[in-house]
Amino acid sequence: MKFPANLIEKARDIHSDRPKYCFRLDKVGASGLKVPIRVNGFVLLGNVNVYTSLPDNRRGVDLSRQNSVVYQVANSARSLEEFVILSAEELLDVIPYSDAAEVSVEVDIPQDEANAFGSYRTMISSFISRADKRKNRTRVELVGITACPCTQELIRTYLADIGESTSIPATHTQRSIGILDITLKEDHISHRDLAAIVEESMSSPTRTLTKRPEEASLVMLSLFNPKLAEDVVREMLFLLLERFPRIPDDAYVISSVRSLESVHKHDIYVERSAFVGDLRRELEGSKRP
Structure with a gap:
């Protein structure tokens, strides 16, 4: 069953409500997204966390916008470093009420044949605020x-x-x-x-x-x-x-x-x-x- 589109417009956006207790939150977002990322000719499945800050006057964050950003950036990013930096920058564009964004990716990196097909694990993250x-x-x-x-x-x-x-x-x-x-x-x-x-x-x-x-x-x-x-x-x-x-x-x-x-x-x-x-x-x- 598909939810009627006209009812979506009529429903109140709970996320934009004022919270009961007005505290600013440092990180709100998705933890453990599985995102395919190209690394040195390989397509690796990265474990991605995506967060933005939330002001004290807003009840919730737009999670689907956050998730869309990282999947879109993953299609064009040429490295893990570029992926996290571009994702964090794009998050500040699409989430205007947030003053900071952070994206991290954890993945096992294959080593070359000289290392007999070994691997090591890496985690790369980027935090960016509007205050630069x-x-x-x-x-x-x-x-x-x-x-x-x-x-x-x-x-x-x-x-x-x-x-x-x-x-x-x-x-x-x-x-x-x-x-x-x-x-x-x-x-x-x-x-x-x-x-x-x-x-x-x-x-x-x-x-x-x-x-x-x-x-x-x-x-x-x-x-x-x-x-x-x-x-x-x-x-x-x-x-x-x-x-x-x-x-x-x-x-x-x-x-x-x-x-x-x-x-x-x-x-x-x-x-x-x-x-x-x-x-x-x-x-x-x-x-x-």
Whole structure:
């Protein structure tokens, strides 16, 4: 049954009513929209959140207008970054009573064949206000391997004590989830560059398609490059500063690792969050004698 069009015009628009309690709302919109987006020749299904602010004198937002915007922009956007920026800008055009808009997309990005068909997860968002306040956020999450240097040193000491020696002492390894999250006023940082930093900071990468020689290579690489979860978080921060020397001091960074421990019944978690300017000062201070 189709609702009669003439009755729609007669019905009161509840959304435009004055609310019982007149508070401004920061975010109103749809969470978890499934939107197909083109990324590097692939059509990926993105998990999209779309929000606009709501003034204190309006009861509700026009949700269908919001949703229409992101599906329309997805047809022409050439990148994830362009998708969120153009969507947020368009929302302010079609929702005139809102003074701010935010759009985010989360999607798994395929890696190339050299990475044996692996992937990493990225979340990209853009916040824009009518006062021209902007926040562009890029977050990547990638799985790698960490090998424990502490246990390796104990095994090395034990072998030396009993007269044995080896150039690659054993230790426990585990899959570790690294996250690098950057928010800044300027353009988004490349999610591929951030994913490369996370992967390089691990003891070794993980791969999807491997045969025994490749598996042995990954294990040997991790044993030659043992790292604590703390080491990985610090290395991600260092590589970020090294590879993006022009990133502004007021950019905000979150670097974290969750180590899915193989010898414990719990995980290990490490995190550092700070403004880039503070990280630069810490790094310079550590170089002084």
